[in-house]
Amino acid sequence: MKAAPFAYVRPGSLDGVLAELAGGDGKVLAGGQSLVPVLAMRLGRPATLVDINAVDGLDELARAGDAVRVGAGVRQRTLERSAQARAVPLIGMAMPFVGHRELRSRGTVCGSLAHADPAAELPAVAICLDATLEIAGPDGHRRVPAGEFVTGAMTTGVGPEEVLVAVEFPVAAPGSGYGFAEIARRHGDFALAGAVTRVSVDGDGTVAEARLTAFVVSDRPVTRDVTDSVRAAVDGTVPDLREATLREATAELAAEVVDTAGDAHGSTGYRRRLLGVLAARELLRAHRNATPDGTAS
Numbered sequence: 001m002k003a004a005p006f007a008y009v010r011p012g013s014l015d016g017v018l019a020e021l022a023g024g025d026g027k028v029l030a031g032g033q034s035l036v037p038v039l040a041m042r043l044g045r046p047a048t049l050v051d052i053n054a055v056d057g058l059d060e061l062a063r064a065g066d067a068v069r070v071g072a073g074v075r076q077r078t079l080e081r082s083a084q085a086r087a088v089p090l091i092g093m094a095m096p097f098v099g100h101r102e103l104r105s106r107g108t109v110c111g112s113l114a115h116a117d118p119a120a121e122l123p124a125v126a127i128c129l130d131a132t133l134e135i136a137g138p139d140g141h142r143r144v145p146a147g148e149f150v151t152g153a154m155t156t157g158v159g160p161e162e163v164l165v166a167v168e169f170p171v172a173a174p175g176s177g178y179g180f181a182e183i184a185r186r187h188g189d190f191a192l193a194g195a196v197t198r199v200s201v202d203g204d205g206t207v208a209e210a211r212l213t214a215f216v217v218s219d220r221p222v223t224r225d226v227t228d229s230v231r232a233a234v235d236g237t238v239p240d241l242r243e244a245t246l247r248e249a250t251a252e253l254a255a256e257v258v259d260t261a262g263d264a265h266g267s268t269g270y271r272r273r274l275l276g277v278l279a280a281r282e283l284l285r286a287h288r289n290a291t292p293d294g295t296a297s
């Protein structure tokens with residue numbers, strides 16, 4: 001099938017992009033790795049494609065205080081290979097699972113967030129880390145916490161006349177550790193279940209906070225505070241028994257959060273079992289990396 005006819009524009013400024021999006025019939029084109037298949041399958045018929053690749057300044061990739069700021073033009077592969085990404089360990093852990101290297105060399109970080117596929121890794125990472133997104137529109141710029149950005153499957157807080165300008169990922173604080181895992185039938189495929197984790201410990205090694213973001217298992221990434229469960233599993237439990245202890249809690253949690261329908265690749269029950277196992281493992285990995293002085297993060 002071929003795409004329905006559309007106009008194509010390539011403004012050189014953000015104001016030009018917003019002018020083209022006014023009226024709401026346009027669609028932003030970033031890396032095109034998701035949008036072009038959508039057009040080719042006629043799942044979308046925008047009147048105008050507004051290509052943002054020539055916009056000045058959108059390729060910004062820099063440390064901004066306690067965050068790494070990634071502009072809407074930055075390719076996934078550029079971020080993956082950047083020195084800045086080392087300050088945000090989850091980027092390095094998750095990025096190799098985002099499709100294949102060739103796709104990542106075109107696909108943008110912000111495009112993945114804006115597309116909001118429930119199986120995508122980067123929205124889950126952004127939500128687990130409490131990243132902040134900057135959106136520009138006719139009324140100016142606004143900042144939105146990642147946890148409020150995705151509102152459903154492939155649906156976000158970016159309005160039809162708006163553009164996502166950048167995302168800011170908080171850098172790792174001392175005492176924080178991270179985990180990431182997903183299970184897919186083949187590397188590069190969309191996964192059957194995935195878990196992103198973040199654990200922080202106090203100066204004496206006590207678990208201060210533990211967080212799990214599950215993805216692929218619902219219409220959007222689902223985050224839960226699991227501090228009590230991780231504390232109970234690691235305090236006073238011999239290391240060999242920690243995973244089994246934590247699995248009881250993560251299995252219960254998986255039964256609650258996994259609501260995606262089963263398909264040819266795996267039933268709902270199978271995805272629940274996967275998530276329960278991945279979550280326990282990755283929470284303990286995050287805990288192991290969360291040394292009070294931050295040396296292992």
Ligand SMILES: Cc1cc2nc3c(=O)[nH]c(=O)nc-3n(C[C@H](O)[C@H](O)[C@H](O)COP(=O)(O)OP(=O)(O)OC[C@H]3O[C@@H](n4cnc5c(N)ncnc54)[C@H](O)[C@@H]3O)c2cc1C
Nearest residue numbers: 028030031032033034035099107108111112114120121164
């Ligand atoms: C074979 C294949 C396998 C893939 N596997 C994976 C995978 O395993 N994991 C994964 O996460 N992704 C996967 N992807 C998707 C890939 O990561 C895309 O690059 C990404 O989802 C979209 O980024 P993009 O820059 O290409 O956006 P585009 O395709 O250009 O746009 C996607 C959507 O986001 C909107 N958009 C893009 N940028 C902005 C912006 N700045 N502001 C507002 N709206 C915007 C567009 O209007 C469009 O609706 C796969 C894609 C393919 C083709």
